[in-house]
Amino acid sequence: MDSTTLELRLPTTKLEQLRQDLADFQQCKHVSKKQLQSLAGKLNWASSVVRGGRVFLRRIIDSITKLKHDWHKMRLCGGILHDSHWWYNFMSTFNGKFFLLNTDPVTSVYTDxxxxxxxxxxxxxxxxxxxxxxxxxxxxxxxxxxxxxxIGFGGPALG
Structure with missing residues (x-):
């Protein structure tokens, strides 16, 4: 967190590694509990800067509890696959920064x-x-x- 520029930032090296991990994950047909735990930990860390990222992490975390041992595997499909695709697509364009433009809390923003x-x-x-x-x-x-x-990543200004 940089309080001078009012931005949250992911280090470039970790951002690139996460992008590579997501690319590798996309190639898997089956994943182990250990692989899911590793990916979930990295995405949870990135969620501190990626607004809305936790929404696309929940199903991955839930799937971990269904596997008893670290070496147990599951087929990569359904919601987990969709969420990992969201992360992969988002991370391919995300620059690792989130600007804190306004320190006042927003109480109601309506979008559609x-x-x-x-x-x-x-x-x-x-x-x-x-x-x-x-x-x-x-x-x-x-x-x-x-x-x-x-609303969060450089869209048109309100007004």
């Missing part, structure tokens, strides 16, 4: 998104994003990633 765009309201301020015109690369992303782009 669909295939064509997204919008949000905070108090009397509002924004709208057309994916095709404003963020063409975001058109194919999961809706949670699209909302993150708008």
């Amino acid at each position: 998104a669909c295939k064509t765009g997204a919008g949000g309201v905070f108090g009397t301020d509002r924004f709208y994003v057309n994916w095709k015109e404003d963020f063409p690369l975001a058109q194919t992303l999961h809706i949670n990633e699209q909302i993150s782009i708008c």
